[in-house]
Amino acid sequence: MLWTEQINQMSSPMKGSSFLCHREDFAGLLRNGTLFLRGAIENLGLHNVNVNKEIAYQDFDYLKKYKNSKILIIGAGPSLEMGYDVSEYDYIWSCNSFYNNDKLKNIKIDLVTLGDEINLSDENLLRYIDENGTIVCFENKYTRPAEMKEFKNKYPEKVFWAMTRYHSRIGSIPRLACIAIFLGAKEIHFAGMDGYVPKSKNYDNSVFEPNKKATGTIEDTHNEDDIIRHYRDQYLAFWDYILHDIGKNVRFKNLGHQHPCNLSTDVLTSKLGTNYEDYIYKSRA
Numbered sequence: 714m715l716w717t718e719q720i721n722q723m724s725s726p727m728k729g730s731s732f733l734c735h736r737e738d739f740a741g742l743l744r745n746g747t748l749f750l751r752g753a754i755e756n757l758g759l760h761n762v763n764v765n766k767e768i769a770y771q772d773f774d775y776l777k778k779y780k781n782s783k784i785l786i787i788g789a790g791p792s793l794e795m796g797y798d799v800s801e802y803d804y805i806w807s808c809n810s811f812y813n814n815d816k817l818k819n820i821k822i823d824l825v826t827l828g829d830e831i832n833l834s835d836e837n838l839l840r841y842i843d844e845n846g847t848i849v850c851f852e853n854k855y856t857r858p859a860e861m862k863e864f865k866n867k868y869p870e871k872v873f874w875a876m877t878r879y880h881s882r883i884g885s886i887p888r889l890a891c892i893a894i895f896l897g898a899k900e901i902h903f904a905g906m907d908g909y910v911p912k913s914k915n916y917d918n919s920v921f922e923p924n925k926k927a928t929g930t931i932e933d934t935h936n937e938d939d940i941i942r943h944y945r946d947q948y949l950a951f952w953d954y955i956l957h958d959i960g961k962n963v964r965f966k967n968l969g970h971q972h973p974c975n976l977s978t979d980v981l982t983s984k985l986g987t988n989y990e991d992y993i994y995k996s997r998a
Contacts, residue, residue: 716953716984717946722880728943731881731950736766739878743769752858753851753874757865767959768895770875775848779804779824780897785968787811787822788886790907791916792969797904806893808885810921812841817921824848826885829856833864842868850875852888879954883908883947890955900964907969908976909944911937916974949980952993961998966990 721732734742743750743764750769763772782803787793789809799805804823809831811817818841825847827833841847849868851861852875865872877891886906893901910918917923955965969975970990981989 714950714953715957717950719954720950728882729946731879731947731954733878733880736878739766740764743876747876749851749853749855750876752856752861753876756858756862757851757872757874765895766878768875768877768891770892770895771873773870773873775870776873776896779893781899782897783900783902784893784898785902785904786886786889786893786906787817788884788903788905788907789814789919789921790905790969791910791914791920791974792907792972793905793920795904795968795972797902797968802902806889808889810919812838814921821845822847824850826850826852826889828854828885833860839867842871847871848873850889850892852885852892853877853880854885879951881947881951883944883951887951890951891959894955894960894963898963900966901960902966902968903977904968906967906977907972907974908948909940910974911941914974944976945980948976949984952977952981956993956997962996964995965993967993 719732719735720730721734722730723734723738733739746754757771761772763770783801785797785799785802785805787797787805787807799820805820806824807817807822808826809828811822811825822845827849831838842849849864849872851872855861875892877888879888879891881887886903890901890903905920910916955963967975967977967981967990970978972978981993985992
């Protein structure tokens with residue numbers, strides 16, 4: 714990494730950390746287990762597990778199709794309004810309450826991660842998965858293991874677990890990007906990956922769930938300037954990690970470029986200038 718240090722939860726306060734542990738300690742963390750990992754193994758099993766110093770995941774055959782593919786990852790940020798052309802991509806991924814968005818209801822989302830806030834019995838979610846054959850990944854932060862097992866029983870060929878060393882405080886989209894990289898994607902575009910939305914911007918925090926409040930470790934402070942600073946630090950660490958560490962051979966594109974709520978534009982411009990898009994789209998190996 715060129716711009717930041719890999720701050721982890723074992724050595725620093727959670728609010729400032731982007732990683733669970735140091736790279737050399739990841740295997741030990743997996744052996745000892747976390748709340749998520751113990752629940753995932755107990756309820757989803759240890760079948761086909763692939764492990765390296767950055768990720769552990771169930772490497773089922775149905776995930777092989779993502780190798781050398783072009784993937785669009787859709788988040789719930791306001792910059793999603795800038796649009797995207799689904800015909801440009803091999804696959805589209807998203808997260809959480811994506812199925813409540815009027816536009817995404819009519820698009821085939823191939824893979825999603827679902828967090829604790831999602832009701833796994835929601836009829837709209839189940840109908841969407843049934844109609845589109847969507848693959849579901851439970852990752853890092855899911856803490857309701859019994860529900861994972863029930864969901865796996867319902868979709869035995871569509872559910873797997875993954876745990877990335879990169880943890881982040883900025884939502885599931887960055888971790889989805891890490892999963893895509895390790896599944897061999899050659900090109901990844903981001904839409905709606907924006908970060909904290911200041912009240913002064915007059916945008917909803919989530920286009921999937923209007924009026925949803927941002928919640929998490931970073932938001933524990935009531936000082937909005939402090940929140941934004943922490944988000945910027947997290948986004949800088951994320952881009953540094955995927956550009957200069959695990960994703961050197963992957964092409965990236967930020968479809969939220971220049972949107973007023975898009976923190977990626979700010980942090981990348983601060984390091985690379987206004988032409989940063991050329992840099993992140995080429996190989997850095």
